[in-house]
Amino acid sequence: MALKKGYAGQDCSLARTLELVGERWTMLVVRDAFYGVRRYSDFLAHLDIPRAVLSARLRTLTESGVMERRRYEESPPRDEYVLTEKGRRLWHALFALLMWGQEFAGGTTVRRRYLHAGCGTELEPSGGCAACGRAAVPPEEVELRPGPAADGPAARQDPVSRALLRPHRLLEPLET
Amino acid sequence: MALKKGYAGQDCSLARTLELVGERWTMLVVRDAFYGVRRYSDFLAHLDIPRAVLSARLRTLTESGVMERRRYEESPPRDEYVLTEKGRRLWHALFALLMWGQEFAGGTTVRRRYLHAGCGTELEPSGGCAACGRAAVPPEEVELRPGPAADGPAARQDPVSRALLRPHRLLEPLET
DNA sequence: CAGTGTTGATTCGTTCATTGAACCGAGTAG
DNA sequence: CTACTCGGTTCAATGAACGAATCAACACTG
Structure with a gap:
C-alpha cells in the first residue's frame, strides 16, 4: 500500500x-x-x-x-x-473534493458541470439537488456536461478528453 | 508536492x-x-x-x-x-470519506459518533441532519462523542486519544 | 503465413519521497 | 549550571514513482 x-x-x-x-x-x-x-x-x-x-x-x-x-x-x-x-458509493466523497477544488484551488474556470439528470438542475456543492429536495443524488442520476472553459487552450486532446466534451451520464461507458 | x-x-x-x-x-x-x-x-x-x-x-x-x-x-x-x-470547508469531503470507511472499510466497530450539536441527532452519511432538515451541517455545529468501541483494547493511549474520549465540539481546542 | 498493429501489461534503472533516529537551538524551571 | 521541553532540521536507508523499453497474445493485412 x-x-x-x-x-x-x-x-x-x-x-x-x-x-x-x-x-x-x-x-x-x-x-x-x-x-x-x-x-x-x-x-x-x-x-x-x-x-x-x-x-x-x-x-x-x-x-x-x-x-x-x-x-x-x-x-x-x-x-x-x-x-x-x-466503489460507486465513493461518489459523494469524490464530488465533495471536486467542489472544494473548484471553489478553493481552481481559479475561475469551470471545465465541467454536474447536473441532476431529468430534472436538469445543477448539483449543490453538498451533492444534493435543490430542485428535487434530494439530499444526495446518486451518481447514476448525474449528467456530466462541459462547462464554459471545457474546450479552452489548455484542454487535453486525447480521445477520452474529447469524448467528455459531449453530455454524458456518469458510469455509462464512454464512446471513444 | x-x-x-x-x-x-x-x-x-x-x-x-x-x-x-x-x-x-x-x-x-x-x-x-x-x-x-x-x-x-x-x-x-x-x-x-x-x-x-x-x-x-x-x-x-x-x-x-x-x-x-x-x-x-x-x-x-x-x-x-x-x-x-x-480548511474548514474540507469538512464535508472529509466526513464523506470517513463515513465510507465506516461502512466499507471498517468492520463493525464504531469508535466515534458525530452528532448535530444542540439538536443531538446523529449525522446522516451525507453530512446532513435529518431532524433539522439541514443538508449540510457545518463542522462548528458537530459534536464528537466516543462510540461503543471507543475505549476498546486497540485504543491508543496517547494524551490526545484520551482527550477525545470526552464529548467535544469540533474545532474547539482539545484539553490535553 | 510473415509482417505489422493493438491491447494490456511487466521489467528496469533513475529519481524522488518517506522513515526513524539523531541532533539542534531557544527558552525555562530547578 | 544542568536538565528538560518544544519545535523543529539533518541524514542515511528504504521504498515508491517515473518513463522508456520490452513482451506476450491475438487480429488484421497483403
Missing part, C-alpha cells in the same frame, strides 16, 4: 479509507471510472500515468472490491474495469 | 485538490485539526508520523492557506496550527 506500515496505529475509518483510496493516482482512476472510462488504454491516455502505477492501482482497487475486472470480449480477450457498488 | 510533476496535465478540480491535500498523511493532519488538535507535539503523538513529514505537511498546508500558524504565547514562544475557512 502506502509506505512502510500503511497508517498502522490509526484505528480510524478515515485512515482505513486512505489505505484503500488515498494513494497517489487512485482517486483520479476512480474519478475516470465515474466518467465512464473502463479500458486500460483509456485510463492511460487520459491520466498520463506510468503504466506500472496504473497496473498496480487497478490491482489494489480490484483486490479491495472497489472495482471489478470483467471480460467483455472473448476473442480477442478484452477486460474492462468497472466500479462496484462499494 | 507529490512526485515528479504533481498531476501535471490533469487540469481538473480534483487533481488540484489532491495536489493540496492528497499527499500521504495530509488528510489525517486535517482530521486531527477538526478534532481540535493544534500543537505540533500533539499531532506528533496522535498520528505517529515522522517529524520531518509533519513539518513538511504543516508547511504546505499553511502555504496553501488551508491552515494558519498562529502565535498564542510569547514566552516561551509557542505557535499553534488552526484551520482557516478554506
Whole structure:
C-alpha cells in the first residue's frame, strides 16, 4: 500500500479509507471510472500515468472490491474495469473534493458541470439537488456536461478528453 | 508536492485538490485539526508520523492557506496550527470519506459518533441532519462523542486519544 | 503465413519521497 | 549550571514513482 506500515496505529475509518483510496493516482482512476472510462488504454491516455502505477492501482482497487475486472470480449480477450457498488458509493466523497477544488484551488474556470439528470438542475456543492429536495443524488442520476472553459487552450486532446466534451451520464461507458 | 510533476496535465478540480491535500498523511493532519488538535507535539503523538513529514505537511498546508500558524504565547514562544475557512470547508469531503470507511472499510466497530450539536441527532452519511432538515451541517455545529468501541483494547493511549474520549465540539481546542 | 498493429501489461534503472533516529537551538524551571 | 521541553532540521536507508523499453497474445493485412 502506502509506505512502510500503511497508517498502522490509526484505528480510524478515515485512515482505513486512505489505505484503500488515498494513494497517489487512485482517486483520479476512480474519478475516470465515474466518467465512464473502463479500458486500460483509456485510463492511460487520459491520466498520463506510468503504466506500472496504473497496473498496480487497478490491482489494489480490484483486490479491495472497489472495482471489478470483467471480460467483455472473448476473442480477442478484452477486460474492462468497472466500479462496484462499494466503489460507486465513493461518489459523494469524490464530488465533495471536486467542489472544494473548484471553489478553493481552481481559479475561475469551470471545465465541467454536474447536473441532476431529468430534472436538469445543477448539483449543490453538498451533492444534493435543490430542485428535487434530494439530499444526495446518486451518481447514476448525474449528467456530466462541459462547462464554459471545457474546450479552452489548455484542454487535453486525447480521445477520452474529447469524448467528455459531449453530455454524458456518469458510469455509462464512454464512446471513444 | 507529490512526485515528479504533481498531476501535471490533469487540469481538473480534483487533481488540484489532491495536489493540496492528497499527499500521504495530509488528510489525517486535517482530521486531527477538526478534532481540535493544534500543537505540533500533539499531532506528533496522535498520528505517529515522522517529524520531518509533519513539518513538511504543516508547511504546505499553511502555504496553501488551508491552515494558519498562529502565535498564542510569547514566552516561551509557542505557535499553534488552526484551520482557516478554506480548511474548514474540507469538512464535508472529509466526513464523506470517513463515513465510507465506516461502512466499507471498517468492520463493525464504531469508535466515534458525530452528532448535530444542540439538536443531538446523529449525522446522516451525507453530512446532513435529518431532524433539522439541514443538508449540510457545518463542522462548528458537530459534536464528537466516543462510540461503543471507543475505549476498546486497540485504543491508543496517547494524551490526545484520551482527550477525545470526552464529548467535544469540533474545532474547539482539545484539553490535553 | 510473415509482417505489422493493438491491447494490456511487466521489467528496469533513475529519481524522488518517506522513515526513524539523531541532533539542534531557544527558552525555562530547578 | 544542568536538565528538560518544544519545535523543529539533518541524514542515511528504504521504498515508491517515473518513463522508456520490452513482451506476450491475438487480429488484421497483403
